[in-house]
Amino acid sequence: MLLRFTKMHGLGNDFMVLDLVSQHAHIQPKHAKQWGDRHTGVGFDQLLLVEPPQSPDVDFRYRIFNSDGSEVEQCGNGARCFARFVLDKRLTVKKTIRVETKGGIIELSVRADGLITVDMGAPRLLPQEIPFQADAEALSYAVEVEGKAHELAAVSMGNPHAVLRVDDVGNAPVHELGSKLEHHPRFPQRANVGFLQVIDRQRGRLRVWERGVGETQACGTGACAAAVAAIRQGWMDSPIQLELPGGKLTIEWAGPGQPVMMTGPAVRVYEGQVRL
Ligand SMILES: N[C@H](CCC[C@H](N)C(=O)O)C(=O)O
Numbered sequence: 001m002l003l004r005f006t007k008m009h010g011l012g013n014d015f016m017v018l019d020l021v022s023q024h025a026h027i028q029p030k031h032a033k034q035w036g037d038r039h040t041g042v043g044f045d046q047l048l049l050v051e052p053p054q055s056p057d058v059d060f061r062y063r064i065f066n067s068d069g070s071e072v073e074q075c076g077n078g079a080r081c082f083a084r085f086v087l088d089k090r091l092t093v094k095k096t097i098r099v100e101t102k103g104g105i106i107e108l109s110v111r112a113d114g115l116i117t118v119d120m121g122a123p124r125l126l127p128q129e130i131p132f133q134a135d136a137e138a139l140s141y142a143v144e145v146e147g148k149a150h151e152l153a154a155v156s157m158g159n160p161h162a163v164l165r166v167d168d169v170g171n172a173p174v175h176e177l178g179s180k181l182e183h184h185p186r187f188p189q190r191a192n193v194g195f196l197q198v199i200d201r202q203r204g205r206l207r208v209w210e211r212g213v214g215e216t217q218a219c220g221t222g223a224c225a226a227a228v229a230a231i232r233q234g235w236m237d238s239p240i241q242l243e244l245p246g247g248k249l250t251i252e253w254a255g256p257g258q259p260v261m262m263t264g265p266a267v268r269v270y271e272g273q274v275r276l
Pocket residue numbers: 013045046066072073074075076077078159160192210211212213218219220221222
């Protein structure tokens with residue numbers, strides 16, 4: 001069978017979006033791997049599935065697969081594209097949309113200026129919630145990689161993140177250290193690894209090595225995790241503007257137990273079809 005899809009991106013973090021409300025198909029990890037290949041497939045960072053709701057208090061179910069085939073709990077840039085997609089495809093007329101993910105319920109709001117604000121929910125900071133192996137919760141942890149200790153924050157936005165502060169993202173060891181921390185045994189579900197350069201109390205630069213993908217042009221949950229870590233450690237104040245290689249996100253967080261609000265763009269690139 002042929003499946004219609006839309007190729008989209010949020011600040012260069014790119015997605016294949018499948019409407020499984022109007023189309024019926026059983027998508028498996030092998031499809032994400034096959035279609036995610038940038039030479040023999042569509043090519044994307046993540047595959048996003050738009051599905052009917054499974055509970056009465058949400059409008060849709062939102063499932064996310066990395067290009068390595070792993071199904072994950074949350075994708076922030078993808079959430080903005082999700083909102084743009086369901087409105088453009090007239091799957092809803094609501095301007096505020098509640099969607100259920102493996103990582104919890106999030107709320108998407110399309111603004112008059114076309115930017116999308118996502119209530120990403122409250123960050124999870126207890127080691128067992130992240131998950132991250134530590135005796136107790138702390139603002140940061142020393143994690144050893146090949147004999148060298150690296151100080152990092154551990155935050156979950158539904159998906160696990162390590163956040164390290166660096167002087168200059170331009171020469172941060174994103175690939176070499178990012179890949180080692182992604183698979184570090186203290187992150188039993190692996191981790192996304194963010195490298196944050198603080199410019200001033202409300203501006204920073206961020207590069208992210210994403211679990212299951214590698215370095216991406218932007219990472220929405222990574223930006224949320226970095227902002228939470230920077231606010232908790234007293235480096236920065238909300239609202240924070242983070243500049244990623246693909247562009248800028250605004251993150252607001254009022255403190256523990258409060259939701260993280262992320263605002264940014266979502267772009268449709270082209271429509272296509274794949275054979276299932
Ligand atoms: N690689 C992530 C999922 C996608 C997150 C990212 N694309 C975003 O915008 O939040 C993980 O394995 O948890």
